Amino acid sequence: GDSVTQMEGPVTLSEEAFLTINCTYTATGYPSLFWYVQYPGEGLQLLLKATKADDKGSNKGFEATYRKETTSFHLEKGSVQVSDSAVYFCALSDLIRGGSEKLVFGKGTKLTVNP
Amino acid sequence: EPEVTQTPSHQVTQMGQEVILRCVPISNHLYFYWYRQILGQKVEFLVSFYNNEISEKSEIFDDQFSVERPDGSNFTLKIRSTKLEDSAMYFCASRTGNGANVLTFGAGSRLTVL
Numbered sequence: 001g002d003s004v005t006q007m008e009g010p011v012t013l014s015e016e017a018f019l020t021i022n023c024t025y026t027a028t029g030y031p032s033l034f035w036y037v038q039y040p041g042e043g044l045q046l047l048l049k050a051t052k053a054d055d056k057g058s059n060k061g062f063e064a065t066y067r068k069e070t071t072s073f074h075l076e077k078g079s080v081q082v083s084d085s086a087v088y089f090c091a092l093s094d095l096i097r098g099g100s101e102k103l104v105f106g107k108g109t110k111l112t113v114n115p
Numbered sequence: 116e117p118e119v120t121q122t123p124s125h126q127v128t129q130m131g132q133e134v135i136l137r138c139v140p141i142s143n144h145l146y147f148y149w150y151r152q153i154l155g156q157k158v159e160f161l162v163s164f165y166n167n168e169i170s171e172k173s174e175i176f177d178d179q180f181s182v183e184r185p186d187g188s189n190f191t192l193k194i195r196s197t198k199l200e201d202s203a204m205y206f207c208a209s210r211t212g213n214g215a216n217v218l219t220f221g222a223g224s225r226l227t228v229l
Contacts, residue, residue, distance in 0.1 A: 036220075043206060043222035044158065089158060101210075102148065102171065103218060105158040 002027045002094045006106030009087075013080055013113050021075040021109045023064075023090035031092040033057075033066050033073040034103070038087040047075075047088070080113045087111070117141040121207050121221035129229055131196050136224045138190045138207030144219075145212035147190045149182065151175070151203040152223075158206070164190065197228045 007022040025033065035047040035057070048057030053068035062077045073090060090106040120139040128134050140147050149161040163170040164182055172180075181193045190209075194201055204225050208218040 034217075044208075044220040046217055046219075049217065091158075101146075102160045102163055103150075103158075104160070107157040 002031065002092060002104050004090050004092055004104055004106040006090045007109055008107070009109040009111070011109060011111045013111070015082055015113055015115050016079045017113075019075070019077040019080045019084075019111070021088055021090075021111070023073045023075065023106060025071050025073065025090075025092050027071075027092055027094070029095065031094060033064070034091040034093070035062070035064055035073070035075050036089040036091060036105075038089065038108070040086070044089065080111070082113045082115055085111055085113045117219070119207055119209055119219050119221035121205075121224050123224055124222070125225045125227070127227045127229065128197055130199060134194045134197055134201075134226060136192045136194075136205050136207075136226070138192070138209075138221055139188055140190055140207065140209030141219060142188070143211060144209035146170075146210045147182075147184070148208040148218065149192045150206045150208065150220075152206065153200075153203045161192075161205075194226075197226075199228050202226055202228045 003026045005024050032051045034049045036044045037047045038044050048059040050057040050066035056065045064073050064075045087108045087110045089108045091103045093101045094104050122137045147164040150158050152158045160173050162172040162176045179195045183191050204223045206223045207221045210218050
């Protein structure tokens with residue numbers, strides 16, 4: 001079945017450092033790709049998404065490009081802030097019967113940004 | 116901004132007891148989901164629900180689990196006889212039926228089975 005492999009954490013950075021969290025996927029079709037973020041004590045929030053090859057999703061300074069040739073969707077941010085400390089999940093959407101979909105998640109990467 | 120609301124935020128129960136987790140999806144959404152996250156592990160799909168029936172369920176979603184949309188607004192997950200390994204954060208999610216595939220998640224219900 002479809003799967004997502006995500007860079008193991010935890011990742012600890014200083015404020016204003018460059019962030020990359022690697023994500024690769026295996027899928028039989030052409031899934032949409034997502035990054036979700038989970039702040040401490042909160043639920044999952046959509047950070048960004050891309051629906052087809054070469055699309056770039058971006059939000060709050062984060063970016064990720066859908067690379068079909070390398071089956072990757074790496075998350076990047078040029079200058080992280082303390083408030084970016086959270087767990088980041090890469091996910092793909094897998095079409096299931098009835099037109100519904102389910103998300104397949106990676107294991108999550110915990111990011112801690114120190115002042 | 117519309118939200119998916121989940122209750123309770125935390126429930127502690129004894130092994131073997133029945134638990135019902137409640138969710139109020141966004142009002143115009145048509146697809147509903149439950150996911151769970153065991154502490155320190157990945158978020159796992161449990162079940163999807165559309166047009167008053169289950170669309171798909173995972174291997175985790177065995178006969179001890181059931182879902183219901185009793186009144187057109189609530190979406191519940193019932194665990195009939197809880198086990199220790201059911202301890203997890205349970206997330207409800209919903210999405211529209213207009214082709215957009217973005218799920219909106221609730222804040223989660225933490226279930227602790229003793």
